Amino acid sequence: MLEKLCLMFDIVENEIRYLGRPASEIVASLCARTELSGLTFLADCESGMLRGEDFRASWERSLSETKNVRFFRSGDVGVISSFGSLLGMSDAEGQTANCRMHRELALARLAQARLSRDRYSAVFSGLGVLAGIGAIIVLI
Amino acid sequence: MNVSKNRNFCEIKALLPPELRSALSAVRDASELCEIRLRAGKPVVLVFTDSPRFITSGGRLTAFLPSDPVTVSDRELEAAFGSLSGYSVHSQTENIASGFITVAAGNRVGVYGTAVTRAGRITAVRNISGMNIRISGSFANTARPLADSLFCGGRPGLLICGAPGTGKTTVLRDLCRILSDELFFKIAAVDERCEFSGDTGFNTDVLSGYPKPTGIQIALRTLSPDIIACDEIGTSDEVKAIAEGLNSGTGFIVTAHCSDGKELARRPQLRELIASGAVDHIAFLGPAVSEIGKIMSVEEFYESSGAGERVRGLRYDRAVRIV
Numbered sequence: 031m032l033e034k035l036c037l038m039f040d041i042v043e044n045e046i047r048y049l050g051r052p053a054s055e056i057v058a059s060l061c062a063r064t065e066l067s068g069l070t071f072l073a074d075c076e077s078g079m080l081r082g083e084d085f086r087a088s089w090e091r092s093l094s095e096t097k098n099v100r101f102f103r104s105g106d107v108g109v110i111s112s113f114g115s116l117l118g119m120s121d122a123e124g125q126t127a128n129c130r131m132h133r134e135l136a137l138a139r140l141a142q143a144r145l146s147r148d149r150y151s152a153v154f155s156g157l158g159v160l161a162g163i164g165a166i167i168v169l170i
Numbered sequence: 171m172n173v174s175k176n177r178n179f180c181e182i183k184a185l186l187p188p189e190l191r192s193a194l195s196a197v198r199d200a201s202e203l204c205e206i207r208l209r210a211g212k213p214v215v216l217v218f219t220d221s222p223r224f225i226t227s228g229g230r231l232t233a234f235l236p237s238d239p240v241t242v243s244d245r246e247l248e249a250a251f252g253s254l255s256g257y258s259v260h261s262q263t264e265n266i267a268s269g270f271i272t273v274a275a276g277n278r279v280g281v282y283g284t285a286v287t288r289a290g291r292i293t294a295v296r297n298i299s300g301m302n303i304r305i306s307g308s309f310a311n312t313a314r315p316l317a318d319s320l321f322c323g324g325r326p327g328l329l330i331c332g333a334p335g336t337g338k339t340t341v342l343r344d345l346c347r348i349l350s351d352e353l354f355f356k357i358a359a360v361d362e363r364c365e366f367s368g369d370t371g372f373n374t375d376v377l378s379g380y381p382k383p384t385g386i387q388i389a390l391r392t393l394s395p396d397i398i399a400c401d402e403i404g405t406s407d408e409v410k411a412i413a414e415g416l417n418s419g420t421g422f423i424v425t426a427h428c429s430d431g432k433e434l435a436r437r438p439q440l441r442e443l444i445a446s447g448a449v450d451h452i453a454f455l456g457p458a459v460s461e462i463g464k465i466m467s468v469e470e471f472y473e474s475s476g477a478g479e480r481v482r483g484l485r486y487d488r489a490v491r492i493v
Contacts, residue, residue, distance in 0.1 A: 046260050046261075050260060050261040051258075051261065052256045052257070052258030052261050053256060053257035053258050054256060054257075054258075082184070084185070084253055085256070085257045086252070086253075086257060117257060118252065118255070118256070118257030118258045118259055118260060119252055119257065119259055120259055120260065121259060121260050121263045121294055122260040122263065124260070125260045
């Protein structure tokens with residue numbers, strides 16, 4: 031999911047830099063991308079805006095729905111929320127910097143998550159082996 | 171009650187932060203409301219056609235500055251700016267550097283703060299310290315006198331003059347609609363400030379956001395217009411583009427900031443526009459919003475502002491008022 035988030039930041043950067051799209055159109059464009067299909071908060075945000083909700087309010091509301099963020103940790107949600115609070119609040123150069131900064135944050139979190147996964151997978155593998163040996167001893 | 175003005179006011183109000191939105195509920199009828207002035211740390215001022223009003227903390231409108239006026243904080247102003255710009259400051263950077271953003275229904279919001287300059291040119295504005303939200307409204311058939319008196323037998327060049335807030339854009343928009351839908355002229359409207367929303371006619375092509383000289387060239391090359399409409403002509407480049415466009419036989423309807431013939435005679439770019447032959451008639455607006463006042467031919471204008479520095483009484487062929 032964090033990889034999809036990084037991709038999302040790249041897409042937004044391009045949308046702003048080359049097309050100058052407003053925030054509402056950016057969200058609609060992101061929703062149409064199949065490679066971002068797992069980021070359900072985007073569709074929720076879009077439907078909120080179609081109902082007349084403010085972009086920022088819609089973004090925050092969609093992130094507060096548990097079903098939209100169940101694959102993210104609270105720190106990851108913080109990164110997405112921070113991105114939304116700055117989206118569209120400065121010129122194109124500022125927005126490009128915003129996208130890059132949040133992409134770096136997401137990449138850092140992704141690297142940390144992978145490190146944790148590798149560490150715990152080694153630990154669990156070891157525990158599995160020990161449990162197997164223990165079971166054999168008990169049977170014997 | 172002006173329905174379109176009230177509708178526009180409600181749309182604008184919905185974009186503002188909750189505290190401001192709640193305070194603006196004090197306005198029951200926005201038909202006479204022209205502007206909402208927001209200044210950081212200062213009372214909210216509502217500019218009506220007769221006089222300005224303030225809002226008390228109790229939710230009442232008053233013509234005198236109360237002891238407890240509703241004020242705007244920096245945070246509210248920033249939130250309002252973000253919301254009014256559609257959270258798309260990046261797509262309105264040029265407009266913001268020019269001092270405005272355009273919001274729903276063609277309402278224009280003047281924006282100012284601390285300018286960021288580069289080589290003497292404003293490239294951005296930071297620390298927004300104030301906004302002037304203009305509430306637009308459509309007045310159906312406000313341009314009828316112009317259409318009936320000038321366009322039934324041809325397509326003369328027309329310059330519509332008026333002071334700020336007199337409804338030049340409203341009249342231009344309505345004139346495009348009438349000429350498009352009733353006289354079947356092909357209209358190309360170069361809408362640099364994205365204010366041409368609403369009904370502009372089925373035969374009107376609106377080029378939104380195009381700088382006027384470029385938009386005029388594109389319209390001439392690709393849209394074969396009978397008439398090109400432009401709002402707020404004022405620079406030499408724009409006048410030059412219009413003069414070049416005359417060779418194609420296209421008529422022009424343009425507006426300009428100008429209260430009367432005396433002021434018109436003092437503006438070099440507008441004198442150049444008239445001298446180019448692009449304009450056959452001049453219409454002055456005011457004093458009421460979107461009210462057509464004097465309509466004069468260019469010959470009469472020359473006569474009235476001719477030799478000598480004093481304007482010797484303006485003659486006009488017809489003065490038409492909106493009922």
